[in-house]
Amino acid sequence: MELPIRYCLGISLAVAGVAFCLYQMFFHPLAKYPGPTLAKFTAARAAYCAWKDDVHLDIWLCRKKYGPIIRYVPNHLCFDTVTGLKDIYLSGKDLRKDKIMGKASFVPNLLTIMDRKEHARHRRLIGIGFSQSAMKSVNERLLHHVKSFYHVAYNAGLPDEANGWSHPLTMSDLCSYLTFNVMADFIYGKSYDLIHCPDYRHLLEHIEESNLRTGVLLYCPQLYIGRLDRKLFPRASTGNKTIHSFINQIIQERKSENGVGQSIYEQLGTQRKSTDHPLTPEEIRSEAMLLTIAGNDTTSTALCAALFYLGKNLHAYEKLAAEIRTKFSVVDGIGQDETLRNCHYLHACTYESLRMSPPVGSSMWREVGPGGTSIDGEFIPCGYGVGTGIYSIHHNPKYFPRPHDFIPERWLSEKDGFICKEQADIPFAAYILFSAGTRACLGRHLAITELLTTIAALVLLYDFRISHTENGELGCGHALGRHGRTNPGEFQLYHRVTSGKEGPILQLRPRKGN
Ligand code: HEM
Numbered sequence: 001m002e003l004p005i006r007y008c009l010g011i012s013l014a015v016a017g018v019a020f021c022l023y024q025m026f027f028h029p030l031a032k033y034p035g036p037t038l039a040k041f042t043a044a045r046a047a048y049c050a051w052k053d054d055v056h057l058d059i060w061l062c063r064k065k066y067g068p069i070i071r072y073v074p075n076h077l078c079f080d081t082v083t084g085l086k087d088i089y090l091s092g093k094d095l096r097k098d099k100i101m102g103k104a105s106f107v108p109n110l111l112t113i114m115d116r117k118e119h120a121r122h123r124r125l126i127g128i129g130f131s132q133s134a135m136k137s138v139n140e141r142l143l144h145h146v147k148s149f150y151h152v153a154y155n156a157g158l159p160d161e162a163n164g165w166s167h168p169l170t171m172s173d174l175c176s177y178l179t180f181n182v183m184a185d186f187i188y189g190k191s192y193d194l195i196h197c198p199d200y201r202h203l204l205e206h207i208e209e210s211n212l213r214t215g216v217l218l219y220c221p222q223l224y225i226g227r228l229d230r231k232l233f234p235r236a237s238t239g240n241k242t243i244h245s246f247i248n249q250i251i252q253e254r255k256s257e258n259g260v261g262q263s264i265y266e267q268l269g270t271q272r273k274s275t276d277h278p279l280t281p282e283e284i285r286s287e288a289m290l291l292t293i294a295g296n297d298t299t300s301t302a303l304c305a306a307l308f309y310l311g312k313n314l315h316a317y318e319k320l321a322a323e324i325r326t327k328f329s330v331v332d333g334i335g336q337d338e339t340l341r342n343c344h345y346l347h348a349c350t351y352e353s354l355r356m357s358p359p360v361g362s363s364m365w366r367e368v369g370p371g372g373t374s375i376d377g378e379f380i381p382c383g384y385g386v387g388t389g390i391y392s393i394h395h396n397p398k399y400f401p402r403p404h405d406f407i408p409e410r411w412l413s414e415k416d417g418f419i420c421k422e423q424a425d426i427p428f429a430a431y432i433l434f435s436a437g438t439r440a441c442l443g444r445h446l447a448i449t450e451l452l453t454t455i456a457a458l459v460l461l462y463d464f465r466i467s468h469t470e471n472g473e474l475g476c477g478h479a480l481g482r483h484g485r486t487n488p489g490e491f492q493l494y495h496r497v498t499s500g501k502e503g504p505i506l507q508l509r510p511r512k513g514n
Contacts, residue, residue, distance in 0.1 A: 024074060029381050035062060035071035043073040047220035053494035055215070056361030057484035059389030063396070069378065073219060076385035077375075078363055080396055082429045084376035085388045089436040094369030097439065098385045100218050101365060104497075107286035110442060111294065114367075119438070125279055126287060127442060129264040135445045139335035141185055142450060146457045147331060149178045152195045154462070154508050165507040168467040171307055172475075172501050175300040176204050182450055183295040187288065188250050189263030203246055206239030207293050211496035213237075218497075247288050264291065291443075297498040298359040299447045305357035306350055306455055308475050308491040308504040309406045311466035316408050320345050324459045334456050335449070343456065347419045348408035350451050354433050355394045356406060357491040359499045363387030364435045390432055399430035404487050460511070467505040475503030 024040045025031060031040075038045040049058040059078055062070045068080045076098075079088065088095060097114045105112045110126065113119040128134065153174050154166050177194035180203070184192045192200050213229055213236035223229040230237045254265055268284055279287065310317045323345045328334055340346075365387040372381040380386055395403040400410065410427055413420050420428060434441035441447070458464060466472045477487040485492055494500035 028074070030071050030075065030077060030384060033069055033071040033077055034066040036066075039071055039073055041074060043219040046073050047216050047223075050215040050219055050495070051212070053212070053496060053500065054482070054484070056358075056389065056391035056493070056495045056499075057482075059363060060392035060395055061484055063389065063392050069376070072363070073385075075383075076363075076365060076387065077378075077380065078387055078389050078392070079376050080388065080393050081376055082393075082399065082426075084386075085393065085430070085432060085436070087373075087375045088366055088386050088388060089364075089432065089439075092437075093373045094371070095366040095373065095386070096369060098365035098367040098387075100221065100385070104214050104218060105286055105290070107282045109283070109286040109290040111290050116438075121277060122279065122283070122287065123438075123442065125268065126264065129267045130442050130446060135449050138186060138446065138449065139453070142182060142453050143332065143335055143457070145178060145182050145185065146454050147461075149174070149181075149195055149454075150458060150461055150508070154510065164509045165465075165468075166509065168469055168471065168505045168507055170474075171304050171504050171506050172300070175303040175307075176296065177201070178454070179296050179300040179303070179450070180204065182299075183292065184250075185263070186446065187264045187291050187295065188254060189266055190250060190253070200246070203243060204296070206242050207297060208496060208500055209233065209236040209239040210243065211293065211297070211498055211500075213240075215495065215497045243289065243292065247285060247292060251285065251288065294441075294498070295443055295446070298443075299450055301357070301359035301493065301499045301501050302350075302354055302447065302451055303454055304475070304501050304504060305359075305491045305493075306353040306451060307458075307464070307506060308466075309353045309356065310349060310455075311464065311504055311506060312476075312489060313406050316349055316406065319408075320349055320455075321459050321463075324456050328456065328460055331457050331460050334460070335453055340452055340456060343452070344412060344417060344419045345408065346452055346456060348411040350448070350455065351411045351419075351431070351433075352406055352408040353491075355400065355427070355431060356404075357493050357499075358390045358394055358433050359493070360433075360435075360497075361389070361391035361493060361495050361499060363389045364432075364439070388432060390435075393430050393432065396430065399426055404490060406489065458508075462508040462510055464506050464508045467507050469507070471503075471505050474505050475501065 021041060028040070036045060046055065046058070049055045059072060062072060063078070063080045069084070070078045072078045079085065087093060096116060097112065097119075099114065101112050102108070102114045108118070110119065110122050113122060153169050156167060156169065174195070180194050180200075181192060184190045194201055213233040217223055217229055223232065251265070265288065268279060310320065323343055327339050327343060334340055365385045368380045368382055368384050368386065370382050372379055374380070375386050394400065397403050411419055434444040475491050477485050477490045477492055479486055479488070491501070491504070
């Protein structure tokens with residue numbers, strides 16, 4: 001008797017399904033590694049966590065449950081060890097950017113390029129503007145933005161109380177305006193002044209929406225099929241178009257102005273005339289898009305985290321205030337010489353805030369090259385992905401005792417109270433805030449300079465506190481929060497490639513004589 005074709009099809013599919021599951025569970029090259037059951041079969045679980053903004057927490061929870069090496073998606077392992085981290089990012093082994101990242105931009109840019117030579121070419125051309133020496137010329141402009149920022153923020157509403165405390169200020173909004181202004185000035189040499197003028201503020205929302213979609217697509221690229229992603233994230237699609245046209249508009253304006261300044265964009269223009277393989281206009285546009293997103297969201301999140309932890313931890317706040325107020329008498333002195341670099345407690349507070357709430361918190365995936373390689377003593381075949389969850393390793397008690405407490409002192413040498421400098425020192429060895437190796441963050445010097453300057457200027461000009469009047473708990477973990485979000489002393493981040501945040505709400509009060 002002949003079976004109808006649909007039964008045959010059904011049986012074949014069922015057999016193929018069972019064979020697939022058995023393979024994934026028992027015969028797959030990564031089958032022996034523990035991890036969530038669903039993760040053996042599909043990356044949809046990780047995509048769901050990305051959609052809930054929780055990938056960073058999920059990796060950490062998995063590490064707590066399954067141990068230091070986890071199979072987080074079918075073809076990817078997460079290593080939560082310093083030896084694993086070094087092998088992946090610092091050893092020079094044949095590991096490249098993972099193909100899941102390669103799909104994140106249509107025209108490859110620094111973040112998404114897989115080919116090493118191509119990456120080196122882009123990095124060489126763009127990197128000059130980001131060197132430590134280039135940062136020296138940034139200081140003056142930076143300080144101008146920071147002073148204007150605090151002045152406007154403080155005067156945004158009438159002081160709330162007779163004793164001079166300002167209106168409650170939502171720092172997540174204000175810091176995003178500041179970092180956007182700095183980024184636009186640094187990259188394009190343009191001033192948008194989002195603090196005074198709301199015209200371009202909508203771009204920040206678009207960036208967040210676009211990041212959420214990218215975060216999900218990284219794990220579930222199948223959503224590109226039939227452009228399902230556009231249906232699931234309609235606002236991200238509109239947002240992306242708006243950001244693109246904003247960037248095209250700036251590029252057009254810069255071309256017609258024909259400026260020769262110090263911005264990254266202008267430097268790229270100069271290089272076009274003097275380099276054998278300059279970036280093409282499409283590549284420049286793609287890099288501009290990357291820098292606009294990478295340079296804004298991350299640093300504003302970092303700033304909010306630092307202000308949150310200082311507002312919550314009075315002992316640290318007081319120690320920091322003493323350091324800054326002893327070392328500087330006027331705000332214009334910040335960044336003029338080496339003094340800021342020697343503010344050890346300021347560095348310690350900044351590192352510790354970013355350890356607890358890293359703006360990029362999930363894993364930076366790398367793909368193993370031909371022949372396979374050994375990571376933390378485990379042989380990983382060619383084509384499989386490996387990485388270290390940044391939030392997760394930053395909360396590993398083996399490297400950071402009492403990982404959920406804000407302890408800036410852990411970054412200071414017991415010998416002289418100076419900041420620990422050696423990469424070999426724990427805690428630095430387990431600290432990968434900016435990733436590491438050839439693909440480490442290009443903007444890290446700019447970001448750190450911006451953070452140190454902004455925090456030092458605030459402490460010098462004002463006293464500040466978490467709002468006593470309104471919504472002072474915004475940004476805190478909550479006893480009834482989702483698993484991993486219950487610590488009231490931890491600034492909550494919402495992972496979307498980079499991170500979303502809410503709060504803190506601060507009040508400022510000018511210091512006498514400033
Ligand atoms: C606190 C602030 C920041 C944090 C925590 C941060 C974090 C990171 C991380 C973890 C990566 C590595 C991604 C990977 O390995 O796949 C990265 C890459 C990158 N970041 Fe940042 N970033 C920050 C600020 C900035 C700024 C201000 C800029 C530029 C204006 C920037 C531009 C870039 C670029 C271009 C890359 C790609 C580098 C490459 O692959 O060659 N970042 N960032």
